[in-house]
Amino acid sequence: xxxxxxxxxxxxxxxxxxxxxxxxxxxxxxxxxxxxxxxxxxxxxxxxxxxxxxxxxxxxxxxxxxxxxxxxxxxxxxxxxxxxxxxxxxxxxxxxxxxxxxxxxxxxxxxxxxxxxxxxxxxxxxxxxxxxxxxxxxxxxxxxxxxxxxxxxxxxxxxxxxxxxxxxxxxxxxxxxxxxxxxxxxxxxxxxxxxxxxxxxxxxxxxxxxxxxxxxxxxxxxxxxxxxxxxxxxxxxxxxxxxxxxxxxxxxxxxxxxxxxxxxxxxxxxxxxxxxxxxxxxxxxxxxxxxxxx
Amino acid sequence: xxxxxxxxxxxxxxxxxxxxxxxxxxxxxxxxxxxxxxxxxxxxxxxxxxxxxxxxxxxxxxxxxxxxxxxxxxxxxxxxxxxxxxxxxxxxxxxxxxxxxxxxxxxxxxxxxxxxxxxxxxxxxxxxxxxxxxxxxxxxxxxxxxxxxxxxxxxxxxxxxxxxxxxxxxxxxxxxxxxxxxxxxxxxxxxxxxxxxxxxxxxxxxxxxxxxxxxxxxxxxxxxxxxxxxxxxxxxxxxxxxxxxxxxxxxxxxxxxxxxxxxxxxxxxxxxxxxxxxxxxxxxxxxxxxxxxxxxxxxxxxxxxxxxxxxxxxxxxxxxxxxxxxxxxxxxxxxxxxxxxxxxxxxxxxxxxxxxxxxxxxxxxxxxxxxxxxxxxxxxxxxxxxxxxxxxxxxxxxxxxxxxxxxxxxxxxxxxxxxxxxxxxxxxxxxxxxxxxxxxxxxxxxxxxxxxxxxxxxxxxxxxxxxxxxxxxxxxxxxxxxxxxxxxxxxxxxxxxxxxxxxxxxxxxxxxxxxxxxxxxxxxxxxxxxxxxxxxxxxxxxxxxxxxxxxxxxxxxxxxxxxxxxxxx
Numbered sequence: 001x002x003x004x005x006x007x008x009x010x011x012x013x014x015x016x017x018x019x020x021x022x023x024x025x026x027x028x029x030x031x032x033x034x035x036x037x038x039x040x041x042x043x044x045x046x047x048x049x050x051x052x053x054x055x056x057x058x059x060x061x062x063x064x065x066x067x068x069x070x071x072x073x074x075x076x077x078x079x080x081x082x083x084x085x086x087x088x089x090x091x092x093x094x095x096x097x098x099x100x101x102x103x104x105x106x107x108x109x110x111x112x113x114x115x116x117x118x119x120x121x122x123x124x125x126x127x128x129x130x131x132x133x134x135x136x137x138x139x140x141x142x143x144x145x146x147x148x149x150x151x152x153x154x155x156x157x158x159x160x161x162x163x164x165x166x167x168x169x170x171x172x173x174x175x176x177x178x179x180x181x182x183x184x185x186x187x188x189x190x191x192x193x194x195x196x197x198x199x200x201x202x203x204x205x206x207x208x209x210x211x212x213x214x215x216x217x218x219x220x221x222x223x224x225x226x227x228x229x230x231x232x233x234x235x236x237x238x239x240x241x242x243x244x245x246x247x248x249x250x251x252x253x254x255x256x257x258x259x260x261x262x263x264x265x266x267x268x269x270x271x272x273x274x275x276x277x278x279x280x281x282x283x284x285x286x287x288x289x290x291x292x293x294x
Numbered sequence: 295x296x297x298x299x300x301x302x303x304x305x306x307x308x309x310x311x312x313x314x315x316x317x318x319x320x321x322x323x324x325x326x327x328x329x330x331x332x333x334x335x336x337x338x339x340x341x342x343x344x345x346x347x348x349x350x351x352x353x354x355x356x357x358x359x360x361x362x363x364x365x366x367x368x369x370x371x372x373x374x375x376x377x378x379x380x381x382x383x384x385x386x387x388x389x390x391x392x393x394x395x396x397x398x399x400x401x402x403x404x405x406x407x408x409x410x411x412x413x414x415x416x417x418x419x420x421x422x423x424x425x426x427x428x429x430x431x432x433x434x435x436x437x438x439x440x441x442x443x444x445x446x447x448x449x450x451x452x453x454x455x456x457x458x459x460x461x462x463x464x465x466x467x468x469x470x471x472x473x474x475x476x477x478x479x480x481x482x483x484x485x486x487x488x489x490x491x492x493x494x495x496x497x498x499x500x501x502x503x504x505x506x507x508x509x510x511x512x513x514x515x516x517x518x519x520x521x522x523x524x525x526x527x528x529x530x531x532x533x534x535x536x537x538x539x540x541x542x543x544x545x546x547x548x549x550x551x552x553x554x555x556x557x558x559x560x561x562x563x564x565x566x567x568x569x570x571x572x573x574x575x576x577x578x579x580x581x582x583x584x585x586x587x588x589x590x591x592x593x594x595x596x597x598x599x600x601x602x603x604x605x606x607x608x609x610x611x612x613x614x615x616x617x618x619x620x621x622x623x624x625x626x627x628x629x630x631x632x633x634x635x636x637x638x639x640x641x642x643x644x645x646x647x648x649x650x651x652x653x654x655x656x657x658x659x660x661x662x663x664x665x666x667x668x669x670x671x672x673x674x675x676x677x678x679x680x681x682x683x684x685x686x687x688x689x690x691x692x693x694x695x696x697x698x699x700x701x702x703x704x705x706x707x708x709x710x711x712x713x714x715x716x717x718x719x720x721x722x723x724x725x726x727x728x729x730x731x732x733x734x735x736x737x738x739x740x741x742x743x744x745x746x747x748x749x750x751x752x753x754x755x756x757x758x759x760x761x762x763x764x765x766x767x768x769x770x771x772x773x774x775x776x777x778x779x780x781x782x783x784x785x786x787x788x789x790x791x792x793x794x795x796x797x798x799x800x801x802x803x804x805x806x807x808x809x810x811x812x813x814x815x816x817x818x819x820x821x822x823x824x825x826x827x828x829x830x831x832x833x834x835x836x837x838x839x840x841x842x843x844x845x846x847x848x849x850x851x852x853x854x855x856x857x858x859x860x861x862x863x
Contacts (some may be wrong), residue, residue: 040639082641089636102619102694103837105853118636127631130616130623136858145861147842149612149624152548153465157863161460232467233547233610 043079052076090125093118094185099132101146107136112146117189121196122203129192131156133164133181142167142179153233154191159184194254198235201256201284202228205238208291238284246270248277256284306478307488307507309347309416312409315402320410323418324401328425329394333387335421336401339414340381347413350380350405371404380405416490416503419539424494427601428708430541432552434596434608437466437579440588458590466549466582466589470500473581480577497601498546498610506538506570540574543601547610551578551591552601595845595859603705607844608862613698615862618818618842621696683828690832691825694840699818706816712838713849714810715856717803817841 042048052073089095094117101110117129129150133143143164150156163184165177209225227241231249240248240263248263261278263270281287313320324332339348351373374380387397406414423429441459474489481487488505541554553575579589598604606613616624632638698705814820818841825832830839836853837843837860844862848855 036640040641044639078641083639086636086639101837102833103840103842103854104834105836107854125631125635125637127612127626127634129612132620132623144858145615145863146858147620147623147860148615148862150615151612152550152610152614155463155465158461158463160863232465233549234465234467237467 040079043076044083049076049080089116089118089128094189101134107134111135113143115185115188117185117192119192119196121200126196131188137167140167143181150188150192151195153235154188154195156188159187159191163187191254194256195235198252198254198256199230201252201288202230202235202238205284205288205291208288242273246273248273250284250287252284257282258284258287306474307412307486307505309411309413309488309490311412311488313412313415314409315407320415321398321402323415323422324398325394327394327418327422329392329397330388331421331425332394332397332401333384335418336384336397337381337388338417340377340384342377344413345377348406348411348417350374350377351408352376352380369404371400373405412488412505413490416488416492416505419505420490420492420494420501420503423541428599431555431597431599432541432543432601432604433555434594434604435551435553435575435578435591436594436608437549437551437582437589438592439464439466440590442586442588458592464587468544468582470502470544474502476581476583477574477577480580481573485573498605499552499601500544500546502542502544504540504542504574506540538570540571542574542578545605545609548608548614550594550608552604552608553578555597595847597709597846598707600704600706600708603707606705614844615860616842617844617860618698618837618840619694619696620842621698625697684826687828687832688826691822694825694832694835695818695822699816699822699841701816701819701823703819706814706819707841707846708813708815708817709846710810710812710817710841711847712810712812712855714808715805715849715851716853717805 052069085095094115097114097116099112099114101112103110106112111134113133115131115133117131119126119129129148131148131150132146134146135142136144144166145156145160145164148156164179164181168177206228209228211225211228224242224244225240226243227239229239231237231239236252236254238250238252240250242248242263246263246265248261250261251259253259258278258281261274263273263277265273277290278287279290281290315321327335338344340350353373353375374383401410439459439462441457470491474491477489478487486507488507490503490505492501492503493499494501543552543554545552553571555571575591579591582589594608596604596607605611607617608614612624612626613621633640633642812820818839821830821835821839821841824830825835836850838848838850838855843855843859845855845859848857848859850856
């Protein structure tokens with residue numbers, strides 16, 4: 001008995017120590033992150049550059065500090081290059097980079113061109129979408145999509161067929177079509193942005209109808225609509241569920257304009273609800289605004 | 295129940311249709327479930343919402359008491375008075391220990407002695423599928439839109455309207471109830487099917503279970519043949535066999551479908567099952583199609599028992615066309631979004647930069663054996679060398695596989711088949727040695743490829759015919775490139791270098807028919823482990839061995855899987 005009693009506090013002591021160690025480790029990690037952040041901030045400051053460069057002109061330094069300075073200068077250049085890249089990424093939203101395909105049998109010596117698409121959603125940059133292109137065709141600058149991270153709901157294959165057609169085969173009578181990489185990139189970005197916007201609009205509508213958070217829906221049990229959700233992969237269709245069993249479907253086009261809306265009640269189509277719900281709105285955002293004001 | 299008039303119809307089997315509980319296959323379906331899942335299933339059946347589809351036998355509330363008592367007096371499992379009483383009974387059984395047999399008997403001879411509905415059968419079947427996720431083999435098909443003929447004359451003039459519309463900007467959409475309605479219209483009238491939709495927990499897909507009976511009726515007659523006459527018993531047993539069940543999975547937001555391949559080696563003939571499956575596979579694109587919007591299914595050479603693996607390769611996420619080492623671009627966690635945000639001022643640390651490598655070392659040291667670290671410190675040159683090599687191998691594996699192909703990620707494919715069509719490397723025998731070292735089924739035969747003597751062009755044409763995805767340009771390029779840039783990339787696989795020598799020899803090269811078949815619980819994780827262990831040279835390993843092509847069957851030409859499979863287009 002005595003040993004058992006003494007064991008359990010010991011165990012708890014060990015546990016506590018473990019917890020403490022874990023906590024300290026986490027703290028160290030966050031402090032390290034802070035240091036990195038501060039370094040990065042310092043490194044990009046203009047005054048740092050001035051100091052570094054002024055020191056290079058002075059000649060009283062020892063060799064050791066010279067080396068340190070050199071390293072700092074390198075780091076500074078790296079950091080400012082990164083800063084510039086970030087600026088381009090944030091503002092131009094489509095950027096390119098080079099990748100080397102690790103496959104030893106890769107076409108074109110493993111040269112791969114990467115396109116990076118920055119998309120903003122909910123006031124945040126989401127993880128960029130990437131499209132990697134390689135050149136598997138003979139002696140031509142024709143590119144082909146090698147790998148990509150674009151979700152299936154974006155018609156990437158269609159875009160590629162339109163803007164990046166493969167070079168014509170020998171037996172093909174059609175004149176070879178030209179590839180237009182920049183148009184492809186622009187069209188793809190447009191699709192991505194529209195997709196995210198549609199998804200966001202549906203989210204907004206949910207919020208406007210009082211379905212955003214779970215708490216809200218509990219409090220306002222008098223909301224007429226109980227569910228709003230995207231009904232298809234492309235987020236073109238919104239399905240709605242009313243409390244009294246009516247269900248509706250709103251179809252918008254790619255740009256967010258309302259194409260059609262149908263509400264099915266107990267006795268067939270319920271046109272009155274549609275009229276009330278839309279209120280002459282042309283775009284989905286207007287519906288959201290109407291819902292908010294009610 | 296009075297026998298009703300049964301007319302042959304094309305309607306589907308209703309979910310509430312009851313099957314005689316003495317049917318052997320019902321007993322089989324129920325008794326292969328474990329006791330806990332069986333009990334949870336029964337409690338699902340007893341849910342008030344399900345009462346129209348799976349009503350248990352209950353005592354009549356307001357009838358002659360004496361008669362009722364007599365009827366059930368000698369009963370082993372007297373029927374309960376109410377639903378809640380029954381629910382309590384089964385909930386009790388959940389807390390109690392006991393055998394599975396007890397529950398099965400209670401169901402079949404007690405509460406559902408009048409028969410289990412097809413819906414209940416479907417639920418039991420699905421429950422088994424969820425309990426044992428590896429029992430079915432899934433084949434993946436891509437839904438592709440066909441060209442719409444522009445004019446009526448086009449349709450009559452030629453059959454070119456069956457071409458796949460590659461420029462379409464439309465993502466196929468799937469609506470369950472419309473789909474079912476159309477699918478039923480495609481099924482022949484002498485076959486009746488029962489359909490059941492379900493959404494498995496934790497998987498972003500919709501599962502459709504199709505259960506087929508050979509009967510023109512959609513009433514009791516379809517299922518009660520066994521009890522009626524002894525002569526038809528055998529037939530009914532086969533018709534209830536599991537091989538008559540087909541599962542179709544529709545992943546969310548992905549223009550693919552997964553169709554199950556029947557595994558059971560029951561009394562049904564293979565041909566029958568296959569034709570049934572073919573019927574369904576043929577019917578699906580028609581059911582998805584609408585006027586002026588037609589679709590076709592195209593196989594994508596991906597078969598696995600693991601739905602998770604399937605979803606990561608053909609699912610709604612970003613990893614579809616970025617498998618293997620490219621997975622570093624597809625990671626979609628919030629932390630990743632933050633690190634890769636353009637607003638992040640920190641210098642990026644690519645996965646293989648020095649920083650992370652050091653961290654990995656620390657982790658290894660942390661992992662316990664300080665002995666190794668101290669031994670490393672003792673400066674035994676051999677051990678340091680070994681250590682370095684191991685580290686290098688680990689880094690290479692990281693570079694080739696990224697975060698994918700971990701043994702515990704639950705995304706393992708269990709079989710990969712590859713046909714190698716490359717010419718036999720003459721100068722360097724080590725390529726072959728490399729392959730030899732890891733595969734079990736290698737069958738070099740002296741048979742040569744068909745197009746060998748017909749010259750390059752003819753073989754190219756044949757190649758083009760064989761794989762429509764493959765662009766003939768591709769081959770031409772490879773032929774030319776060898777003369778164009780022989781020393782472009784020195785560390786290539788030996789086979790490549792050989793052929794870079796001269797085109798003539800390539801034309802007449804010996805192309806042995808080599809088929810590789812890799813088996814295991816997680817094939818690509820196994821390859822990764824071999825790379826990490828230094829058995830496979832990770833830098834010279836062809837790309838398809840990392841799984842980045844996203845197929846489980848393929849032909850390899852020039853060290854790559856033919857048809858640009860990895861791009862997912």
